[in-house]
Amino acid sequence: MLEIxxxxxxxxxxxxxxxxxxxxxxxxxxxxxxxxxxxxxFLIISAVVLIFIVFIPYFRDFSIDNFKWTFLLQAISxxxxxxxxxRHNPLFVFYSFFSIIPFSLLNIFNKVEVxxxxxxxxxxxxxxxxxxxxxxxxxxxxxxxxxxVGLIVFVLILMGFSLIIFKAVRNxxxxxxxxQVMDYAHKRIDEAQKVAYAKAKExxxxxxxxxxxxxxxxxxxxxNKLLASKVRNIREQLELLGxxxxxxxxxxxxxILLERNKIINPExxxxxxxxxxxxxxxLADQPSNNIISKFIREVxxxxxxxxxxxxxDIYYEGFEEFKLMSYKFLEELSLMTYEVYEVLMVPIVxxxxxxxxxxxxxxxxxxxxxEVDKMFLELLGVQAGxxxxxxxxxxxxxDAFNETIVAFSSAIEAKDKYxxxxxxxxxxxxxxxxxxxxxxxxxxxxxxxxxxxxxxxxKLAIPDSILAKQGPLTAEEREVIxxxxxxxxxxxxxxxxxxxxGIPVYVLYHHERLDGKGYPRGISGRxxxxxxxxxxxxxTYDAISTPxxxxxxxxxEQKAIEIIKNERGKQFYPEVVxxxxxxLEKRKNKTLKPNQ
Numbered sequence: 001m002l003e004i005x006x007x008x009x010x011x012x013x014x015x016x017x018x019x020x021x022x023x024x025x026x027x028x029x030x031x032x033x034x035x036x037x038x039x040x041x042f043l044i045i046s047a048v049v050l051i052f053i054v055f056i057p058y059f060r061d062f063s064i065d066n067f068k069w070t071f072l073l074q075a076i077s078x079x080x081x082x083x084x085x086x087r088h089n090p091l092f093v094f095y096s097f098f099s100i101i102p103f104s105l106l107n108i109f110n111k112v113e114v115x116x117x118x119x120x121x122x123x124x125x126x127x128x129x130x131x132x133x134x135x136x137x138x139x140x141x142x143x144x145x146x147x148x149v150g151l152i153v154f155v156l157i158l159m160g161f162s163l164i165i166f167k168a169v170r171n172x173x174x175x176x177x178x179x180q181v182m183d184y185a186h187k188r189i190d191e192a193q194k195v196a197y198a199k200a201k202e203x204x205x206x207x208x209x210x211x212x213x214x215x216x217x218x219x220x221x222x223x224n225k226l227l228a229s230k231v232r233n234i235r236e237q238l239e240l241l242g243x244x245x246x247x248x249x250x251x252x253x254x255x256i257l258l259e260r261n262k263i264i265n266p267e268x269x270x271x272x273x274x275x276x277x278x279x280x281x282x283l284a285d286q287p288s289n290n291i292i293s294k295f296i297r298e299v300x301x302x303x304x305x306x307x308x309x310x311x312x313d314i315y316y317e318g319f320e321e322f323k324l325m326s327y328k329f330l331e332e333l334s335l336m337t338y339e340v341y342e343v344l345m346v347p348i349v350x351x352x353x354x355x356x357x358x359x360x361x362x363x364x365x366x367x368x369x370x371e372v373d374k375m376f377l378e379l380l381g382v383q384a385g386x387x388x389x390x391x392x393x394x395x396x397x398x399d400a401f402n403e404t405i406v407a408f409s410s411a412i413e414a415k416d417k418y419x420x421x422x423x424x425x426x427x428x429x430x431x432x433x434x435x436x437x438x439x440x441x442x443x444x445x446x447x448x449x450x451x452x453x454x455x456x457x458x459k460l461a462i463p464d465s466i467l468a469k470q471g472p473l474t475a476e477e478r479e480v481i482x483x484x485x486x487x488x489x490x491x492x493x494x495x496x497x498x499x500x501x502g503i504p505v506y507v508l509y510h511h512e513r514l515d516g517k518g519y520p521r522g523i524s525g526r527x528x529x530x531x532x533x534x535x536x537x538x539x540t541y542d543a544i545s546t547p548x549x550x551x552x553x554x555x556x557e558q559k560a561i562e563i564i565k566n567e568r569g570k571q572f573y574p575e576v577v578x579x580x581x582x583x584l585e586k587r588k589n590k591t592l593k594p595n596q
Contacts, residue, residue, distance in 0.1 A: 013058055013070060020074050021051045027081060035088055043084050050077035219248055219376070224383050234391045238268035241359075241384055246270060249344070249373040251361035257296065258348070258357040258388070259284050264300060272362065273338050280360075291328050294319075299345045300355045305378055309342040309368050333362075344369045346377040350389035357388070401497050405453055412456050415467060423542055428452030430538040430583070435531070437579040437586075448531045450498075451506035455535050458488030458507070482519045485511050510535040513571040530573065537564060537572050537580050 024047050032039065054077060057069040223244050230236040242254045256268040257280060264282040282293040284300060298318060299306055306316045308326045315326040333340040340362055348357035359381055361369065409424045432449035440448070459467060462484055466477050473481065489508035492498040509523065509532035516524030544560035561584075568577040 010058075017055055017058060017070065020054060020077075024051055024077070024081065027085075031085055031088070040084075040088065043081070046084055047081060050080060053077070219244070223380065224387065230391075234267075234388065234395060237384075237388055237391055241380075241388075242268045242270050245359065245361060245377070245380070248376060249361055249369060250365040251344075251369075252363040252365055254362070255280060255360040256348075256357065257282070257360070259300070259355070264296060264358065267357070273335055275335065276333055276338070276340075279332065291325065292332050294325075295329050295343075295345065296358055296360075299347050299358050303347045303349060303355055305347075305374055306343070306345040307369060307374060311341050312368050314368075339363075342368060344374065344377060346374070346381040348381045348385040348388065351386045356385055356392070397497075404495075404497075405450055408457055409453050412454075412459055415460055415462075415464070423546065424453045424456060426542050426546075427455060427535065427538045430542065431535045433583045434534050434538065434576065434579045437583050438534075438575065440530075444531065447501050447503060448506065448534055450501070451503045451510070451531060452535045452538055454488065454492065454498075454503065455507050455510045455539060456484060456488070457491055458484030458486065460491065461487035482511070485509070486520050505529060506532045506535055508532075510539060512536070514573060515570050518571070528573075530576070533573050533576050537576055540564060540567075540571075541580070 028044060028047055031043065050073075054070060054073045057073070223241070226240055226244075230240060238256050238258075242256055245251060245254050253271040254268070255266050255270075255272055255277065257264045258267045259265075262284045264280075264284050266277050266280050269277050279290065279292045280296060282288065282290075282296045282300070284297070288294060288297065295306060295316070298304065298316075302318075304318065306318075307314055308316055308330060310327060310330055315323050319325045330340050330343065333343065342363050344361045344364075346359050347355045348359060350356050359377055361377065364373070412424055413422075428449045429452075431452035432445050435445045435448045462480060466473065466480055469477070485508055489504045492504040492507055498504060506529060508520070509518075509529055512518035512521065512523050512528050512532060513536075514524060514528055514533070516522050541560045541564060544563060545557040564572065564577060564580065568574055572580075
């Protein structure tokens with residue numbers, strides 16, 4: 001109920017009590033008149049006491065119950081006064097009927113009317129009994145005409161007071177029901193507002209959750225693109241992943257662990273002290289008493305998310321005595337200068353559903369890791385896991401590829417005893433340096449390096465009688481030797497890893513010349529692949545400058561440099577020759593300044 005309604009109702013109660021008091025005083029005056037101007041002090045004292053009693057509820061703490069007590073006391077007061085007045089004149093028995101007014105008002109607050117009816121009937125009966133007991137009063141009635149006139153006047157005055165009382169009662173009833181309706185309406189409005197506010201808050205929270213989740217998902221797509229661009233470098237992938245995790249979930253520190261050879265190792269670390277990182281190394285296939293390893297292995301093996309926060313009383317319930325275990329886990333991760341109060345751990349899962357690592361985020365910078373943060377890391381653990389797993393597989397393929405190259409190189413050197421040790425490796429490295437000096441793309445540089453190492457692979461198809469022959473070769477034998485370029489092309493073209501990269505073409509043309517005097521096809525000009533010409537100049541330089549069994553005295557770097565200068569624009573592209581000499585200059589500077 002509104003405060004202004006309570007004040008008005010309190011004022012109405014006071015006015016009703018004043019009208020009732022005036023009614024009682026007027027009753028005493030009429031009683032005095034009809035009692036031949038004789039005073040009944042007991043009646044007067046009783047009336048004053050009753051007026052005082054009627055006012056008692058008004059001075060209490062205000063409530064609707066005050067009205068109930070007031071109307072009840074007024075009804076009782078009227079009946080008591082009628083009982084006292086009947087002792088003097090039986091006509092005053094009708095005065096008790098005025099108690100119907102407060103009883104009726106009392107019914108406003110009390111739905112059980114039978115009690116009021118019984119109460120009124122009981123007092124009326126007592127008055128009638130009093131009339132019978134004082135039957136002598138019937139014999140002393142005198143001046144009937146005056147009494148009738150007095151009664152008429154008394155009734156008229158009482159009717160006037162009744163109209164006043166009924167008007168006050170009417171106003172009160174209207175105010176009361178208005179206040180009740182307003183109170184009910186305000187309560188309903190408050191309830192509706194609370195429900196609306198709760199629903200609006202829930203909707204806003206859902207909308208906020210959806211917006212945040214959408215933003216995180218978009219961020220995951222961006223991260224995936226960046227990770228995919230670094231698929232050939234796991235280290236760069238992990239650094240990118242760790243940096244994005246810190247920025248998106250506001251983690252103070254991050255550790256990314258990957259499983260290699262059944263050992264879960266920290267591969268990326270940011271802002272975590274080394275003693276803590278050392279404790280995180282875990283055996284993937286063996287249980288451990290180390291509590292940190294237990295939690296890491298729990299995430300890795302069961303592929304579950306673990307969130308622990310001692311400030312918010314959040315624990316992982318996967319262990320017995322989970323609360324104690326969670327506290328010990330945080331204590332083990334903390335140092336004197338580094339407190340860990342919150343940890344969020346999610347598994348890194350590959351496309352086959354196998355765990356390949358664990359992401360660990362420490363101490364949210366704002367408040368705590370939210371449900372959105374958990375979902376983000378879980379999604380990222382799957383998406384990034386696929387890309388990281390692909391990078392690992394690619395690395396294994398590249399390792400196998402490089403091992404194949406080394407095996408071929410060793411086979412060439414074992415086959416051709418006249419080829420200097422590591423000749424093929426030196427040719428590949430020098431060719432790669434020249435390509436890099438010419439600002440060729442990294443993929444092209446790597447392609448030229450591999451082709452340089454394998455440029456003599458075709459000698460595996462040349463008979464040993466020719467390769468190992470001591471002394472000069474015949475014209476026919478020289479022609480057989482020249483076929484090693486085409487033989488190398490055939491060998492490498494059968495292997496998809498080489499064929500898809502275009503390496504066999506460079507091996508085929510590495511003895512071709514710019515002027516068209518080379519072999520096996522005699523191509524010239526810009527038809528000669530640049531990569532093949534770069535390998536050719538590297539092969540020429542190493543063949544002439546490196547001692548061989550048959551030309552120990554002939555080998556000379558200066559001789560190789562003079563030949564290459566003379567062949568500029570003839571055998572070699574001019575820009576390749578220029579890049580070659582820049583590389584030699586850089587090598588010379590490095591030799592002179594080893595500290596650089």
